[in-house]
Amino acid sequence: MRGATSGRKYTRVATGGTFDHFHAGHRHLLERSFELGDVVVIGLTSDEFARKEGKVPQEPFGQRKARLEAYIRKSFPGRRYIIAKLDDYFGPGIASKDVEALVASPETGKRVELANELRARKGFPRLELVVVDWVFAEDGRPISSSRIRNGEIDEDGRLIGGESPARRAG
Numbered sequence: 001m002r003g004a005t006s007g008r009k010y011t012r013v014a015t016g017g018t019f020d021h022f023h024a025g026h027r028h029l030l031e032r033s034f035e036l037g038d039v040v041v042i043g044l045t046s047d048e049f050a051r052k053e054g055k056v057p058q059e060p061f062g063q064r065k066a067r068l069e070a071y072i073r074k075s076f077p078g079r080r081y082i083i084a085k086l087d088d089y090f091g092p093g094i095a096s097k098d099v100e101a102l103v104a105s106p107e108t109g110k111r112v113e114l115a116n117e118l119r120a121r122k123g124f125p126r127l128e129l130v131v132v133d134w135v136f137a138e139d140g141r142p143i144s145s146s147r148i149r150n151g152e153i154d155e156d157g158r159l160i161g162g163e164s165p166a167r168r169a170g
Contacts, residue, residue, distance in 0.1 A: 016043030
């Protein structure tokens, strides 16, 4: 379905994550979401749900939400978005029949079939899945919040505490 006035592919898309240590991979996911959808629904993992999933965000929910909102206001001024607290895998992207696509990493994208089963039970149309590949650090491995927490890389994927492959080669 095409956005009525914008020429974007979808009227409403959903994406989500913990967004701890906001990094280049998060920026890439959001850029693609705003490129595709007139309205972007962002599920932001609650502290409680993150812990249930074995994640330990260093930044509490309120801080992560404030950083996310600041990035969106700066990078996508005037664009429509909703940030909803996620207490499970299937937040507003599943609960709203108006959401047409899920923009996700390869890891998260695996859940779309279950999401579509839940939507079918409600009589909602299937979600299209748009997979956004990972952004890679200098060492060729994906940038992740856990790698940042562990002190391996910074938010842009630069190696910390060692020489980068580019510097070694030069």
